[in-house]
Amino acid sequence: MKHVELNNEITKKVDGFYQLEKDKEAMEAFLEEVETKKVTFSTVEERLRYMVENDYYYDVFDQYTVDELEEIYQVAYDANFSFQSYMAASKFYIDYALKTNDGNQYLEGYEERVTIVSLYLAAGDVEKAKQYVRMIIKQNYQPATPTFLNAGRSRRGEMVSCFLLEMDDSLNSIGFNINTAMQLSKIGGGVALNLSKLRARGEAIKEIENAASGVMPVMKLLEDSFSYANQLGQRKGAGAVYLNIFHWDIIEFLDSKKINADEKTRIQSLSIGVIVPNKFFELAEQDKPLYVFAPYTVFKEYGKHLDDIDIDEMYDELVANPNVKKKSLSLSARDMLIKIAMIQLESGYPYFMYKTNANDQHPLKDLGQVKMSNLC
Structure with missing residues (x-):
């Protein structure tokens, strides 16, 4: 195709200058082809x-x-x-x-x-x-x-862009949300899902230890689902997943976007974002260790999910509670910020959702808390 060739010539320097005029030539060649x-x-x-x-x-x-x-x-x-x-x-x-x-x-x-x-x-x-x-x-x-x-088409998707879903910690919820995401993707929606309630890799299922697979397999299922469910082949499916930065699987979650990640764990087309309360930035400012928590043990102990509690207030209690499974990462909170910045340079991800600020500022806080963001 002539227009593709002309467009490629833009970056070929002549006498030290890019051939910017080739853009107009490529456009004219493309429009001539369109007319036919x-x-x-x-x-x-x-x-x-x-x-x-x-x-x-x-x-x-x-x-x-x-x-x-x-x-x-x-x-x-x-x-x-x-x-x-x-x-x-x-x-x-x-x-x-x-x-x-x-x-x-x-x-x-x-x-x-x-x-x-x-x-x-x-x-x-x-x-x-x-x-x-x-x-x-x-x-x-x-x-x-x-x-x-x-707009105006008789066979069309919806005219809204973004949808938010929250996945609960059960196989029924995982299946329901994957199906819902595919249905929304089919009608042209970009879908963001909060995975923070899912139990971490190695947590117990029915008291059997090391049974849970964590968030990564669910992310793989979602990535394939969005690739499959597009809008009549014209608009690609698009999705994002969010995870609380204090979730046990956070390192694996972030590493999925590294360029040199193993293909079995690498996430290519799915967007990722982290939910970050102010407590994380407080720990980073003080250069303190960063603890992450196994969310199912938090739920068993408090009857509330890790993503639902006020971790700005509860962090120290979670660290001190022997019934809550936790680990101190090999990197401090400040090092975690550096790691995130490096991954962002490589891939453009993760998005940041400033949870504390969002809930301090939004006018409908009496109706509930803001827990995630959208694909944008």
């Missing part, structure tokens, strides 16, 4: 009739007259929109533009996608639809990815 693959129509009405009758669009004729539709589409065409880079053009046509069922031809350009999104969101209000078109086509406003991808 477009399904064309003679009028707006012909196009919309085809899209509705072939189950590509919702029935716009229920909300708008033909004259109104032509007016709204004309607003988009009059804007004379043009892509400014190869990346922008290729991203739109590869990931957003609606294609025929066989995936071989394009049914939309940028103006058509902008307009159908505006028509759907305006729900029959002509002036509002025109306003949306003007705002989006000028790029003063950009709907979220699932909205821009799905």
